[in-house]
Amino acid sequence: MKIAVAGTGYVGLVTGVALANAGHHVTCVDVDEHKIQLMKQGISPIYEPDLEPLMQKNKERLSYTTDYASAYQDAQAIFVGVGTPEKKDGSANLKYVYTVIDQIAQTLDTDCVVVIKSTVPIGTNDKIEKRLTQQITARRSKLGLSPIRVEIASNPEFLSQGTAVKDTLHASRIVIGVESDWARDRMKEVYQEFHQPFVFTDRRSAEMVKYASNDFLALKISYINEIANLCELLDANIEDVAKGMGLDPRIGNRFLKAGIGYGGSCFPKDTKALHWVSNYYEKELKTVKAAIEVNDIQKMKLLKKSHKYYDSLEGLKVAVLGLTFKPDTDDLREAPSLINIPIMLDDGARIFAWDPIGIPNFKKYYPDEITYCSSIEETLKDADICFIFTEWAQIRDFDILRYKELMTHPIILDGRNCYPSHNFKNTGIIYDSVGRRTVQ
Ligand SMILES: NC(=O)C1=CN([C@@H]2O[C@H](COP(=O)(O)OP(=O)(O)OC[C@H]3O[C@@H](n4cnc5c(N)ncnc54)[C@H](O)[C@@H]3O)[C@@H](O)[C@H]2O)C=CC1
Numbered sequence: 001m002k003i004a005v006a007g008t009g010y011v012g013l014v015t016g017v018a019l020a021n022a023g024h025h026v027t028c029v030d031v032d033e034h035k036i037q038l039m040k041q042g043i044s045p046i047y048e049p050d051l052e053p054l055m056q057k058n059k060e061r062l063s064y065t066t067d068y069a070s071a072y073q074d075a076q077a078i079f080v081g082v083g084t085p086e087k088k089d090g091s092a093n094l095k096y097v098y099t100v101i102d103q104i105a106q107t108l109d110t111d112c113v114v115v116i117k118s119t120v121p122i123g124t125n126d127k128i129e130k131r132l133t134q135q136i137t138a139r140r141s142k143l144g145l146s147p148i149r150v151e152i153a154s155n156p157e158f159l160s161q162g163t164a165v166k167d168t169l170h171a172s173r174i175v176i177g178v179e180s181d182w183a184r185d186r187m188k189e190v191y192q193e194f195h196q197p198f199v200f201t202d203r204r205s206a207e208m209v210k211y212a213s214n215d216f217l218a219l220k221i222s223y224i225n226e227i228a229n230l231c232e233l234l235d236a237n238i239e240d241v242a243k244g245m246g247l248d249p250r251i252g253n254r255f256l257k258a259g260i261g262y263g264g265s266c267f268p269k270d271t272k273a274l275h276w277v278s279n280y281y282e283k284e285l286k287t288v289k290a291a292i293e294v295n296d297i298q299k300m301k302l303l304k305k306s307h308k309y310y311d312s313l314e315g316l317k318v319a320v321l322g323l324t325f326k327p328d329t330d331d332l333r334e335a336p337s338l339i340n341i342p343i344m345l346d347d348g349a350r351i352f353a354w355d356p357i358g359i360p361n362f363k364k365y366y367p368d369e370i371t372y373c374s375s376i377e378e379t380l381k382d383a384d385i386c387f388i389f390t391e392w393a394q395i396r397d398f399d400i401l402r403y404k405e406l407m408t409h410p411i412i413l414d415g416r417n418c419y420p421s422h423n424f425k426n427t428g429i430i431y432d433s434v435g436r437r438t439v440q
């Protein structure tokens with residue numbers, strides 16, 4: 001099939017490449033000329049393992065452009081994967097989606113299923129279809145052209161950053177919401193080379209699956225974080241508690257990792273967006289509200305802990321290990337580092353930070369205020385305290401005795417429980433992590 005994809009971010013580009021890998025001819029569209037130029041050279045504009053080799057493998061069936069008209073005009077399916085960021089009131093900002101819909105309305109000239117991959121509030125796809133078909137009908141009748149059939153399918157995305165390619169090629173499920181057999185058949189054709197479990201449903205239920213899944217995972221994290229906080233007070237060990245819980249298949253062992261809260265481009269915004277919708281219908285989701293509140297407090301946990309060791313960070317050399325919201329991504333959206341570092345700077349801390357790939361993006365926010373280091377050793381040298389925000393493999397594999405050798409005051413506040421606590425016994429290092437006894 002001839003397919004266009006609007007938006008070449010984590011979702012759009014990975015979807016486009018996976019569809020090309022399944023044999024379709026795919027044109028990826030973005031408004032960002034720089035991204036398009038990179039992709040034309042076979043370079044991925046985002047850091048995502050395995051993506052570039054797959055772009056290379058399918059280059060005959062992939063093209064990249066900012067010229068949306070040429071891409072949409074004769075596409076049999078158009079996937080929409082543009083951002084739906086949070087508005088100040090917590091609701092989802094749909095302006096990028098509606099811009100693409102209007103661009104499709106101006107240019108589409110053939111029967112087409114428009115597939116919304118972006119996460120959109122329940123009911124949005126009905127509104128999108130109305131807007132799109134009204135505009136297309138008006139344009140075509142004005143030009144004296146015959147009608148075309150255009151329908152919207154909801155096809156939410158469940159990939160995680162850092163494992164986006166694997167998650168797409170081996171998705172746990174493909175959820176498709178349609179309102180007609182015609183759209184259903186077209187979606188089956190799109191996905192005929194994919195052999196994952198399919199869930200066909202109506203559009204609103206598909207939209208709900210996405211929010212309900214993300215919010216459930218966020219809830220699970222906030223729950224384990226609250227239990228971790230209680231473990232600290234009651235002298236229990238959250239790692240053992242989570243292991244003991246997770247072996248029950250009804251609970252499952254994933255997303256039970258305690259830490260300094262969830263970040264990223266989706267859990268924070270998708271919890272707030274569903275909460276906003278539920279409030280709109282005067283049916284507040286109390287569990288989701290609690291997950292949000294717990295997370296907001298959890299993100300500040302390490303700074304609060306630092307007061308056990310210093311009244312203020314003023315003048316101290318503070319080592320920060322990890323800037324991205326999780327490992328294996330260069331994404332900083334809602335990363336704990338972006339919330340904590342401004343407060344540390346306000347306090348007068350001298351910050352030395354290391355991250356294997358997040359530094360160029362972090363520099364866009366803080367070009368001069370921070371010293372960026374090229375190794376963990378350089379970051380720790382003569383530091384008075386160390387904050388760990390991201391559990392990069394390089395940090396987990398780091399020889400813990402080096403903290404003692406390098407730091408002036410070896411105090412580690414670990415927001416991601418990178419090391420077994422007992423390894424710090426008798427080392428002279430203070431190791432303060434989440435949900436576990438502090439080793440002094
Ligand atoms: N990032 C993730 O892991 C996941 C994201 N989602 C959802 O997918 C959607 C996209 O998220 P990301 O891929 O992270 O976004 P992103 O911010 O990485 O990429 C969006 C892209 O759309 C482009 N764009 C904006 N307006 C455009 C237009 N009119 N035409 C063509 N391109 C345009 C931007 O330049 C950008 O490259 C969001 O709704 C998000 O909630 C869903 C599952 C996973």
Ligand SMILES: O=C(O)[C@H]1O[C@H](OP(=O)(O)OP(=O)(O)OC[C@H]2O[C@@H](n3ccc(=O)[nH]c3=O)[C@H](O)[C@@H]2O)[C@H](O)[C@@H](O)[C@@H]1O
Pocket residue numbers: 119157158159160161162214217221254255256257258259260261262263264265266267325326
């Ligand atoms: O809608 C989305 O964008 C995506 O959001 C998440 O994916 P992602 O944000 O890439 O990353 P996750 O691995 O889920 O981690 C999110 C945050 O939760 C935190 N987390 C995760 C798991 C855990 O046990 N504990 C924990 O604190 C991570 O550190 C990170 O800050 C979901 O996992 C995807 O299924 C979904 O498609």
